[in-house]
Amino acid sequence: MLKLEGVTMNYGRRAAVDDVSLDLRPGSFVGVIGRSGAGKSTLLRMINGLAQPTGGRILWQGQQVSGLRGAARRRWHARCAMVFQQFNLAGRLDVLTNTLTGRLNHVPLHRSLLGLWSREDRAMAFAALERFDIADLAAQRAGQLSGGQQQRVAIARALMQEPEIILADEPIASLDPRNTAVVMDTLARINRDDGITVVCNLHSLEIARRYCDRLVGLSAGRVVFDGPARDLGEDAARALYGIEAEAAAATPPQEQPQEARAKSPSYAQV
Numbered sequence: 225m226l227k228l229e230g231v232t233m234n235y236g237r238r239a240a241v242d243d244v245s246l247d248l249r250p251g252s253f254v255g256v257i258g259r260s261g262a263g264k265s266t267l268l269r270m271i272n273g274l275a276q277p278t279g280g281r282i283l284w285q286g287q288q289v290s291g292l293r294g295a296a297r298r299r300w301h302a303r304c305a306m307v308f309q310q311f312n313l314a315g316r317l318d319v320l321t322n323t324l325t326g327r328l329n330h331v332p333l334h335r336s337l338l339g340l341w342s343r344e345d346r347a348m349a350f351a352a353l354e355r356f357d358i359a360d361l362a363a364q365r366a367g368q369l370s371g372g373q374q375q376r377v378a379i380a381r382a383l384m385q386e387p388e389i390i391l392a393d394e395p396i397a398s399l400d401p402r403n404t405a406v407v408m409d410t411l412a413r414i415n416r417d418d419g420i421t422v423v424c425n426l427h428s429l430e431i432a433r434r435y436c437d438r439l440v441g442l443s444a445g446r447v448v449f450d451g452p453a454r455d456l457g458e459d460a461a462r463a464l465y466g467i468e469a470e471a472a473a474a475t476p477p478q479e480q481p482q483e484a485r486a487k488s489p490s491y492a493q494v
């Protein structure tokens with residue numbers, strides 16, 4: 225169980241996240257929704273430990289994971305992987321190396337610095353890439369891939385951590401509708417097949433409704449909705465998104481033109 229107890233993040237006198245208490249069941253697929261600035265990213269960053277709450281605490285399986293330092297914090301990072309909107313891959317490195325960096329918390333530093341990955345780690349990385357239909361891209365530079373391919377590499381890298389939770393911060397915000405479906409299907413697969421808890425910040429209400437078994441709606445840092453997607457009525461959704469309601473209800477935006485699209489012959493592969 226991931227438990228948040230009165231979690232708060234103040235920036236100056238302003239609360240980005242305000243007294244949030246939640247119990248998230250292991251193996252669930254939770255969508256965090258709300259308008260821009262509602263506190264979604266801050267909430268995920270606090271769960272992962274990239275930011276420390278100014279109030280309250282976060283527990284995983286009964287153990288406090290907020291306020292950790294040093295090795296304990298690094299161990300929590302390994303169990304709680306993060307996927308970002310902009311993929312955060314090393315664009316000049318090949319796909320296989322990017323994927324292997326997910327093992328950094330499992331191998332001695334000198335081995336990773338020298339690129340001395342074990343045969344087992346390499347096999348694991350190939351298996352992860354194969355699972356997401358991108359093993360044929362293993363030798364390509366990550367920066368040459370399409371957005372959808374890069375996000376699948378980022379998810380493969382996250383899996384290499386052998387995490388219990390994946391936190392995805394707007395993972396589809398830079399993708400076109402087709403890649404949006406591929407990436408969301410990938411997250412749904414690892415949630416369903418591996419039992420990994422997925423907490424996903426989403427701007428699109430339609431996508432959140434389609435994929436998540438539970439929605440948490442934030443407004444000005446506070447939880448204003450918490451329940452199954454089917455319980456979120458149109459009026460509540462409109463109140464949650466305010467003037468962004470039309471955009472949130474629509475299908476996701478078109479992918480931004482990418483440098484990679486022109487350069488990479490593999491773009492057509494998705």
Ligand SMILES: Nc1ncnc2c1ncn2[C@@H]1O[C@H](COP(=O)(O)OP(=O)(O)OP(=O)(O)O)[C@@H](O)[C@H]1O
Pocket residue numbers: 235239240258259260261262263264265266267
């Ligand atoms: N490092 C920071 N310093 C000061 N204020 C911050 C910081 N990070 C976030 N905020 C503020 O906290 C509030 C919540 O931001 P956050 O990024 O969590 O929202 P969000 O719901 O993820 O928005 P978006 O969908 O636009 O990414 C915003 O008002 C933002 O300006």
